[in-house]
Amino acid sequence: MDRQAALADQLDGAAPRGAGKVAKVTIDQAIFTSTRSATGEGYSLAGASAGISGGEKTELTQRSPSHDSLSNTSETAVALSSYRLSTTGRYCVVHSKYAGAEQSARGRRIYSHMVLLDQGHYGQFDNNPVVVHAALVAAVGDLPILKAPARLEPLVLQATDCGSDHWITERPKLQQYNASLVGNILQVLLNRQRLIVLGVREALGLLEWTFLALPVRLAQDVSTTIGLKFSPSRPVQLTFTDQMNSRIRRAIMGQQIEILDTQASHPASETPLSRWVDLIGQWRSRGRFAEISTLTSRMSDKIQATDLQRIAVICGDMDSIRQAKPCTLRNLINKYSAATASSEVESQLTEQLITRAHQQIDSQLTNAADLPPNDQ
Amino acid sequence: MPRTSLNTIATIPCLICEAKNSLKTALCNNCHAPMALTHQYAAQQQEPCIVSIVGESNVGKTVYLGFLLDMLAQRAGKFDAVPKGAYSVDLQQTVISHMASRTFPPKTAMEVDQWHWAYYQVRNRFDKSKWVDLIMPDMAGESLAAEIATPQSFRVINSLLGKSAGLLMLVDAGLAANGSSRPDFFTLKLLSYIDTIYAAKQDQRIDMPIGIILCKSDYCPECFDNPQQFVKANLNRTWNMCENRFKNVQFFACSVVGSLGYATSEKEDYVVPIPLHTALQGVLEPFEWIVKQL
Numbered sequence: 264m265d266r267q268a269a270l271a272d273q274l275d276g277a278a279p280r281g282a283g284k285v286a287k288v289t290i291d292q293a294i295f296t297s298t299r300s301a302t303g304e305g306y307s308l309a310g311a312s313a314g315i316s317g318g319e320k321t322e323l324t325q326r327s328p329s330h331d332s333l334s335n336t337s338e339t340a341v342a343l344s345s346y347r348l349s350t351t352g353r354y355c356v357v358h359s360k361y362a363g364a365e366q367s368a369r370g371r372r373i374y375s376h377m378v379l380l381d382q383g384h385y386g387q388f389d390n391n392p393v394v395v396h397a398a399l400v401a402a403v404g405d406l407p408i409l410k411a412p413a414r415l416e417p418l419v420l421q422a423t424d425c426g427s428d429h430w431i432t433e434r435p436k437l438q439q440y441n442a443s444l445v446g447n448i449l450q451v452l453l454n455r456q457r458l459i460v461l462g463v464r465e466a467l468g469l470l471e472w473t474f475l476a477l478p479v480r481l482a483q484d485v486s487t488t489i490g491l492k493f494s495p496s497r498p499v500q501l502t503f504t505d506q507m508n509s510r511i512r513r514a515i516m517g518q519q520i521e522i523l524d525t526q527a528s529h530p531a532s533e534t535p536l537s538r539w540v541d542l543i544g545q546w547r548s549r550g551r552f553a554e555i556s557t558l559t560s561r562m563s564d565k566i567q568a569t570d571l572q573r574i575a576v577i578c579g580d581m582d583s584i585r586q587a588k589p590c591t592l593r594n595l596i597n598k599y600s601a602a603t604a605s606s607e608v609e610s611q612l613t614e615q616l617i618t619r620a621h622q623q624i625d626s627q628l629t630n631a632a633d634l635p636p637n638d639q
Numbered sequence: 640m641p642r643t644s645l646n647t648i649a650t651i652p653c654l655i656c657e658a659k660n661s662l663k664t665a666l667c668n669n670c671h672a673p674m675a676l677t678h679q680y681a682a683q684q685q686e687p688c689i690v691s692i693v694g695e696s697n698v699g700k701t702v703y704l705g706f707l708l709d710m711l712a713q714r715a716g717k718f719d720a721v722p723k724g725a726y727s728v729d730l731q732q733t734v735i736s737h738m739a740s741r742t743f744p745p746k747t748a749m750e751v752d753q754w755h756w757a758y759y760q761v762r763n764r765f766d767k768s769k770w771v772d773l774i775m776p777d778m779a780g781e782s783l784a785a786e787i788a789t790p791q792s793f794r795v796i797n798s799l800l801g802k803s804a805g806l807l808m809l810v811d812a813g814l815a816a817n818g819s820s821r822p823d824f825f826t827l828k829l830l831s832y833i834d835t836i837y838a839a840k841q842d843q844r845i846d847m848p849i850g851i852i853l854c855k856s857d858y859c860p861e862c863f864d865n866p867q868q869f870v871k872a873n874l875n876r877t878w879n880m881c882e883n884r885f886k887n888v889q890f891f892a893c894s895v896v897g898s899l900g901y902a903t904s905e906k907e908d909y910v911v912p913i914p915l916h917t918a919l920q921g922v923l924e925p926f927e928w929i930v931k932q933l
Contacts, residue, residue, distance in 0.1 A: 304822065305781040306749055321792045324785050329749035367697045368911040369746040393693030495671050496750040514752055517664030 286387055291315050291379040292418040294411045295327035299366045306330070306373075309463035312418070315379060318350035326497050327375050328359050334492050341400075342490030343467065344567075345392030346499060348485070353554045354385045354483075355515070356395040359491065361413050362407040374407040378418060382483070387422040389556060390479050392487065393471035398422065399613065442544065444525060446536040447619050448473050451521050452485060452501065459493060459502045462526040463532030467501040473501075476543040510522055536568050538575035545582075564576045570606055577612045584616070584623050654680050654687075654774075656798040670795035671751035676774060679723050679758050687758065687772035688933050689802050694809030695825045696735075696780030698852045701744050701755075702895055703809060704777050705734025706922050708757055716923045719764040722757065723772075730755035730777055741913050749781040751795050754778060761930065771933060784825070787832045801836050805848040806928040812892065813858030815873040826851070826877040834884050844886040847930035850925040851877070853892045862892035863921065889928055893921035 293311040298304065306329040308320055315323075323476045327345065333340050349411040355377055359427045362374035378399055380388070398420040429569070444463075451458040452473070454551055474482050486499040493502050493511045504511070507524065515522075545553050558578070562570075580595055587595070599617055604610035650659040654677040658669035665674055680687055692700050708731040711720035722728050731757070737744040747754060755777040764769045776799060786793040800806070808829065813824045830849075837845045853869060856862035861870045867890045871878045881888045897918030902911045 287723065301821075303695065303784055303825065305784065307781060307785070315787070321785075321789045324789075329779070329781065330746040331748055331753075333748070364907065364909050365746065366909065367907055369743055456728045493749045495666055495668075495752050510752075516666075518668075551694055599917045 286422045288380075288384050288387055288420050288422050289417045290384055290420060293320070293323055293377050293378065293379070293413055294415070295323060295375040296362065296406060296407070296409065297330075297365045297372050298409060298411075304366060310408070310413055312415045314417065316351065319348055319353070319379065320346050322350055323377065323617040326355075327357065327377070328491050328497070330365070330370055330373065332373055332491050332494070333359065333361065334490055337440060342488065342489060343392065343396045343470075343501070344486075344488040344491060344497065345395075346486035346497075348379070352382075353383075353390075354380045354395075356380070356392045356399060356405070358396055358399050360407070372409075374409075376403055376407075378420065384422075385483070388420075389475075389552075390482050391471060391474040393467055393474065395420070396467075407560045436600065441525075442540045443534040443535065444469065444523075445472055445476065445495065446534045446540045447523055448501070449476055449540070449571075450535040450568055451523075451619050452477060452481065453566070453571075456498050457502075457518070457520045459504060459515070459520060459522050461505055461506055461522065463506060470501075470503065471550075472543075473546075475547065475552075476540060478566050479556075479560040480562065480564035481566070482559075484564070524585060536571055538579070539568075539571040542575040542578055556609075561611075563606065563608075566606065570609065573605070574609055574612060577609065577616055581612070581616045581619060584619050587620075587623070589624055589627055592624050596620045651681070653677055654711070655795060655802070666752050670796055670798060672776075673722055673726065673756055675726060676756060676758055682855060683723070683760075683772060683931060683932045685770075685772050688804035689774045689776075690805045690807060690929060691797060691799050691803045691933075692775060692777065692807045692909060693783055693800075694854070695811065695822065696746075696784065698780065698809045698811045698929065699782065699820075699895065700809055701730070701747055701777050702734055702738070702756075703807075703852070703854065703893065703922065704757070704775060705731045705744065706917075706919055707926055708759065708775070709735055710919070710923055711759065711761065711926075714764070716927060717763050717765050718927075719762050721760045721770075723760060724758055726755075727752060727757040727759060731759055738914055738917055740922075743912065743914060747777060749779045749782045749785075751782070751793070770900055771930065783829070786844045787828050790832070790835070797836065803847065804933050805850070806833070807850045807852055807925055807929060808876070809852050809854045810874065811855055811863050811871065812853035812873075813855040815853075816859035816862075816869075823874045823876045826874060827880055830877065830884065834880075844884055846886040848887045848889075848929055849881075849885055849889050850929050851881070851888060852921075852925050853890070855894065855896075856892040856921070857894040857896060857918075866890035866892045887932065889925075891921055891925045891928075893925070895919055895922065899912055 291312045291314040293315055293337045294309045296309050297306045298309050308324055311320060336612050340360055341631045347354055351368040357375050357377040359373055359375040365372040383463060388398065395512065401583055402418060402420050448458065448460065470489060485501060487501040488497060488499050493504055495514050543555060596617055599613045602613060604613055649662050651662055652659055653667040653670060653672060655672040656667060656670040658667060659669055660674055667674060692704050694700050711718050712731065734744050757775045759773045760770045761773055762768050778796065782793045783796060788798040791797060808826065810826050815822045834845065851870065853862045853866055870890050895917055896914045897916040900913040900915050902913055
């Protein structure tokens with residue numbers, strides 16, 4: 264943890280978040296489902312907290328899933344959607360599931376519980392909708408609130424510091440990530456294109472992974488759904504759904520939307536962003552979340568895939584400094600002294616690498632001088 | 640051969656909202672209405688009339704429209720009717736097949752891309768009058784309610800109602816007869832919304848034909864004797880609004896279900912209505928009237 268803290272300091276100049284720190288965040292919430300009331304029946308915002316404005320309520324009504332929107336027909340199916348409201352810029356994360364029969368007995372009721380976060384609160388959840396979703400599910404439990412009061416109290420969510428062990432164990436487990444799949448998704452998102460990913464079983468884990476590897480400023484604008492049927496009424500950048508069908512084909516005709524079918528066999532090709540994905544994978548498996556967070560938060564939203572690949576190489580070289588021999592360290596210093604950085608992040612990383620390499624050389628020389636003459 | 644730049648990619652305006660879309664688009668980028676309607680209109684070279692079926696959620700719009708289209712397809716009354724495009728048959732097939740299985744069709748989702756749209760050519764076959772092109776969308780009641788509450792939240796509804804040549808407004812007569820004020824208030828809100836769309840001056844009345852259909856009249860058969868009197872007695876707010884602001888309103892009673900059963904189970908806390916058989920009454924008359932007004 265000390266090494267992580269030191270690197271984070273070097274990258275940012277700011278102290279990393281303390282390990283094990285848990286913050287309670289009070290945020291606005293709303294419920295969208297089908298109910299019968301004195302003034303009407305059907306799908307509507309059944310309840311909302313006072314801080315949600317009229318414009319936000321309209322947008323929530325437009326985008327929330329209604330009848331037969333879940334792509335999985337299992338009783339325990341859940342869905343996630345996340346988007347930024349165009350009216351106020353707040354982040355909305357929605358947890359949807361089945362909640363018994365609809366009151367008119369024409370199909371199952373879809374129940375959606377959503378939370379709205381401003382930028383500061385979203386940052387406390389690592390700018391990751393999967394993390395918000397997990398906290399929301401933990402806070403609201405399994406039972407839907409079908410007779411919600413029109414005015415809900417704000418909801419308290421638990422934001423756990425990403426540097427703590429508690430955080431690491433609470434993250435959705437993704438034992439093996441498909442580097443090629445993550446790389447392909449990242450490539451499309453970096454190009455600001457829309458993407459539909461078909462046939463992923465561990466979509467929550469994959470999405471969490473994807474957001475971890477995205478520059479924060481870009482991740483903040485990525486809207487996504489998991490487990491909902493594709494609909495142009497819910498325009499999102501990244502959709503995870505089960506399989507291609509006529510509904511999706513019709514909806515995407517004439518649109519600039521990429522399709523990634525994980526079940527179809529693809530000819531072997533180089534994984535895009537392989538170095539970057541591998542770096543994030545290694546850091547993630549070693550619990551270096553604070554460093555990932557610090558690094559990705561420093562990147563501009565205009566960053567390209569080639570920039571990420573170069574940054575990954577620099578970080579990989581920086582990680583190797585501790586074990587490197589003096590000649591390797593000198594090679595690194597020469598290499599990066601001559602290199603031209605294409606971004607400010609790259610420039611800072613290069614400087615830090617050169618500094619660390621020099622320090623390591625000095626340290627090795629000092630250690631060698633301290634050894635008894637027989638051991639030199 | 641001249642090169643086509645991005646600026647000269649062929650576009651076509653949506654028939655409903657007039658937003659520009661590329662020729663390959665299946666659903667309008669703006670309102671999500673099917674572009675097949677626009678392509679059909681372009682092929683027919685005849686401007687279609689939009690007849691919108693509106694009403695509260697669970698009033699019976701899907702069932703009514705499904706049966707109406709099926710009757711037209713079977714040359715009911717004096718009509719010849721031809722569906723333009725296979726998609727126009729989806730709604731009637733869904734309704735007929737579900738009712739034949741003694742279940743009501745599924746709820747209409749709020750997402751516009753999930754609505755059924757019917758494009759039919761209709762004429763009176765006895766006097767060989769000109770074919771009239773009709774577009775009849777099956778909207779979700781909740782979307783309509785949301786649009787009424789916050790105009791422009793569902794732009795496609797605003798566009799549809801603004802372009803409609805006529806409206807068939809469904810009201811739950813059973814609820815009204817039971818003393819519920821909900822149908823009256825919803826219809827009043829809907830009429831008021833239409834009033835604001837047309838923005839008629841205070842001394843002018845809107846002359847768009849509106850057929851108010853009292854659905855589920857099997858619950859209150861007196862509707863069939865005198866629908867106008869029923870509205871005056873049980874939907875008084877609606878009656879007054881029609882008198883004040885609309886010039887061309889007609890009242891009809893309608894029923895689709897012959898008898899209803901109710902099913903439940905010990906584990907569930909809801910009751911499922913089962914349409915045991917259909918007995919159509921008053922389905923075609925509102926349509927006949929509104930076609931005459933076009």
